[in-house]
Amino acid sequence: MLNTAHQIKRGVSFYSYQEECFLKKMTLEDCVSEAGSIGAFGVEIIPEQSMTGYPHPGEAFYRDWDEWMEKYGTTTVATDLFLDTKRYPGRVMTLAEMTVSVRKDLDIAKRLGAQFVRAIINTPPEVMEACASYAERLGLKLLLEVHAPFHYEHPWILRHLEVMHRLQSPALGFMPDMGTFVERFPRVMSERALRDGARPKFVELAVETYNNRGDVHGLMDTFNYMGANPVEQGIARLSTFLTWNEPRVMLEHMPLIHHIQAKFYEMTDDGSEYSIPYHKIIPVLIEGGYDGYLSSEYEGNRHIQDIVEVDSVEQVRRQHRMFQRLLGEETTLDAGATQGNGVFADGGSNVR
Amino acid sequence: MLNTAHQIKRGVSFYSYQEECFLKKMTLEDCVSEAGSIGAFGVEIIPEQSMTGYPHPGEAFYRDWDEWMEKYGTTTVATDLFLDTKRYPGRVMTLAEMTVSVRKDLDIAKRLGAQFVRAIINTPPEVMEACASYAERLGLKLLLEVHAPFHYEHPWILRHLEVMHRLQSPALGFMPDMGTFVERFPRVMSERALRDGARPKFVELAVETYNNRGDVHGLMDTFNYMGANPVEQGIARLSTFLTWNEPRVMLEHMPLIHHIQAKFYEMTDDGSEYSIPYHKIIPVLIEGGYDGYLSSEYEGNRHIQDIVEVDSVEQVRRQHRMFQRLLGEETTLDAGATQGNGVFADGGSNVR
């Protein structure tokens, strides 16, 4: 596999650094700088997270952004939009209002120099259809994120597929989130449940049922009859939000897949993701001729922030060392590289 | 199939006549009489439904019961117990209290002359275990009802299987409810949803997703994003309570299966159940050497009571005509037999 030719590139979504950004330990420029320093040259930004004053951050913001891209050798690959269909109390937005909202975010993506825009899962297929030609004129692709527990045979995704196949627009497609390929129950989640008061027999049953591809939807009743407490009920519910799909399911839809959110929960000390088998995923992407980015999406912080200082930077670096290995790149990111970066002086590096 | 030898017998659970009993249109004796008259000689009774004064109905009740069995040629095959684990406000019963409750119902079953006792699904495996030898001493079998959405690989049923396989007690087993074999979405449910205000596109999507073995658990989010009203959300939820299993899954567990609740929602004018394929189920039971009863459980009333006067008697008769056909019995129950029975003079016979 190391010698297989491919065009897959590395990137990072600043979703990954949410803990440090939330706590003002990292600035937006720090995120860009860090991405560039690890060769994750394609950056993905969530305007509603990183742009103060969204949707009108001001010209200075865009000037700074363009300068950073230049300075750190990065490019804006993708932006992530939200669609606040419940913005107005007591009613859901009309399709026309939704279309206006999505176009506004397409404009922002264009101004940032992005190629791809993440349409959040609640975006109706009718809105995708209504925005396709607008996106095409801007040279953008509007990509529905397929996030667990959604999948390509989910009734909602089937409705989107109908529109995409009917329109044949180059501007519509999918952005799979690799959290749809959780092969075993993430350890950071089960351990957090234990710390929060779940009893071991409940956690073990959830983990075992999930890992054995059992009926996770049956866990709620089972836990209820076993006298579960609220934390235990939470882990039963969580089990139904996690999904394992065979990564080859992406092959059929590869013509519609243009960007990938490389979700991860825990990069272990031995350099692998505990729950998501990237060593099975990346070969499928290579086989399918995928030529876009693997855009890191670290989501472990919320599960460990109660016991350690989150070190998203180190986690992302570990994921990129793994990507280099699986993509056959020369491994340039040494373990321990974090230490050299003064920005994160107060960040713990022993995430786990 | 008509000539295949088998020992399957016909019966009826008085659950079937709940509408008429609730409205005092039928007495308990009417139920027994009706069962006898259609050759459903094995009767199943729900003490908490039919015994005024439960759990102490008085000696007169039992005397009447015994007389009716004699008079109408019927036998008590099964009783159905409930386990009110939440009887005491603010706490769940202890396992010891649950055991006492189940033993009380075993005593009632014994007094009624039953062979089998339905343990309701929330009965913990520990309680089944604690009651096994007591049931055995009474000559009873305590059978966990496997009701949709439960099935033999459900985490709760796996816990029960562990106990049954470990104990090897002749007193423990299963009572499958044929509602676990709903091959297509029951029409009485989809039509009721339409009458209650669900829009056709929602009902059609639920029915189609169910019938195509799609991801019914994905309907809730799909409907939510489509702007579903509460009735529509209800039909999405309902879709996850219905299940189709290949009837052959029973074969592996046949040594544990001693009684069958023949759930049905609608016997159509052409003499078949609209949603549950008894023509596929009964051959499997014959193949597996099942020698117990098919105990009718009519549950269509709640879905049609808003537009027609429910005629449970006619529905059960139709199911038994189907049983006679599928079991290779001489068909003795004429269509229209309802007319001859004065007890039901005010019942409509055109259920659908």
Added chain:
Amino acid sequence: MFDKYIIVEDTLRNTGDDDDVTGFQLGVRLPYYRGLGLSMVEDIEVTIDGETSSSASVSLTVHGNTYKLTDLPGVFDDRWEMGEVATVSVDKAGGLTEGPHSVAVRQRLRISYMPVPGGGTDHKTLTLRH
């Protein structure tokens, strides 16, 4: 499953004496296919013409035994039978006026095998006659 049968037609009456009407009552059934121990009847909410009675003012009579709604959680030796028409009584000085009233009854039942509260709601127009 038997929501439509909760409120029994033609059962709305004032209670007390002619010159001292102290409340009203009506006939109510459980919306359930079996009887239920009274400790699991969590609530019976009676709303007349849009006004919901306080739980302290409501009593339930089953086969001759009367309980205050607020005492039901502690009643472990009595049941409301399937289909039994119980009487729900509400304290209300002066009672209700003669003529039609919009009546809603909502019951919340604690059914052990269900993960969420059970029960049901019915709404009918009943006419109070002298």
Added chain:
Amino acid sequence: MFDKYIIVEDTLRNTGDDDDVTGFQLGVRLPYYRGLGLSMVEDIEVTIDGETSSSASVSLTVHGNTYKLTDLPGVFDDRWEMGEVATVSVDKAGGLTEGPHSVAVRQRLRISYMPVPGGGTDHKTLTLRH
């Protein structure tokens, strides 16, 4: 996901003049990984030493703009940014006593892609200093 960061340490203060203390305030963050338009902030419940403030007494200040909690549903042109420490002010004649207080803040947020209300809860002991 950021519940533990909702209440900002060391931010509890009385408001008003020394001789006319009219309430108290503290710093609060959204428990969410993005900013949110204020019309979708459905509730901010502040409980001090077990006593929950009435919604009419609560105001929110984001980057210098102050809104009454009850007016937030109609605010479509302002946002609470991710990680932004907003000020929650509560009217309370006399304010709080100096010293430690048990502070709980519960937020309910309307997140469109979620079927149930979002938000979060935090609980900390803050010390009010003069």
